[in-house]
Amino acid sequence: MSLFHLLVRNILHRKFLSLLTLLSVTATVAFIIILSLSKASVEQGTEKGYGPFDVVIGAEGSETTLVLNTFYHVGSPTGNIPEETLEVVLQDKGVEQAYAMTTGDNYNGYPIVGINPQYFMTRYGDRKLSAGTLYGHTGEVVVGSYAARLLHLQVGDTFSGAHGLVKDALDVELEGDTEGAEPGEHNAHQSFLYTVKGILPELNTPDDRAIFTTLDYAWFVHGELNADREITAILVKPKTLLGAHELQSKLDQMNKVQAVYTSKVVADVVNLVDRGSEIIEIVTLLCVILAAISILLSLVAAANERTKDVGLLRLLGKSKIYVWMTLIGEGLIITVSGLLIGLLVGHVGSYFLKDVLFTYGGIQINPFLWTQDHFYIAGGTILIGFVASMGPAFRVYRMDPLTLFKA
Secondary structure (H helix, E strand, C coil): CCHHHHHHHHHHHCHHHHHHHHHHHHHHHHHHHHHHHHHHHHHHHHHCCCCCCCEEEEECCCHHHHHHHHHHCCCCCCCCEECHHHHHHHCCCCEEEEEEEEEEEEECCEEEEEECCHHHHHHHCCCCCCEECCCCCCCEEEECHHHHHHHCCCCCCEEECEECCHHHHHHHHHHCCCCCCCCCHHHHHHHCEEEEEEECCCCCCHHHHCEEECCCHHHHHCCCCCCCCEECEEEEEECCHHHHHHHHHHHHCCCCEEEEEHHHHHHHHHHHHHHHHHHHHHHHHHHHHHHHHHHHHHHHHHHHHCHHHHHHHHHCCCCHHHHHHHHHHHHHHHHHHHHHHHHHHHHHHHHHHHHHHHHHHCCCCCCCCCCHHHHHHHHHHHHHHHHHHHHHHHHHHHCCHHHHHHC
16 A cells, blocks of 8 residues: 555544544635735735825815725715815926816715716726716716626616715615705705716726716706805826925915825825734734644544554554654645645635625725735645644654554
């Protein structure tokens, strides 16, 4: 009988204990893989979440809230600013492109964003739509690929929006009324129909879960065409970093208006996520320790069960190395099997979790992503399995064959 067949027979002889050890390794590897993919996707998603717009301008308040709402469509805006602010920005010589944005409405929980359609050219280049064309008139919309799929929207469909952002819309839906809305506001939204003109391609950014229309949609719906019109934010692509700094200094002098560096705010958010993930890493370390203990206990039990078998092998002329390899090999087979299954389960689990993370944070896990962490995870798992196997194997290796046989 070959060594491999002997190892497989020994593992199958203790099916229950071997299965528990295998599941322990699998669960640990899968958990680490999901954590690694989530962390990598958050870092990549936040980096490309704001495109070339290094500066964002909005009402005074939390810089983080302003950036998350403007680029990731998360939470509520800090407020509105006068439309005239856009003219001040466009006249600045350090500005290459600037686009005003209006928000505040939604359709079934997906935000409706008003912005100049040239925004897509500036941010994504000359990419073709999945279907239809860009909007050109008030009431026309293009829908992000993810939102279109979940809402079952196609070119030519019409719908009515609702006041409020995602959380507000969900609260109203759960309460079953429109308490707190302005008089006639509900009817105004219901009577204003949007027509789907196009579906955006899959962009792998938070824009996939938004609905875009003309800047003036909010003024039409809320009856502000003849009033002092306001906008929610301005996305700025500066010509140079110096130009961005000068623009920020100029706008900081304006009343109730702030200009923030997008990259700085995003970096702060990522650092906050990293600090929070330290707790998860401690839990991960505990899982690794438990998996190592599981392998160790399994092999200790195997060594105790097969003491006479090992003694017989030694008396039949098998070398100490052969006996040593039977226990080391058994531990490595279980470890490698758990590793491979864990890698598969981790990626499959990430595939099913990607929509959850994308819905709530605008960051999508890439379940097919392979990083350098995978090599560290694989190498670390095999090393732990090998080290855990050493103790029982070395104890049997050192014993005299006659002592083993009489035990």
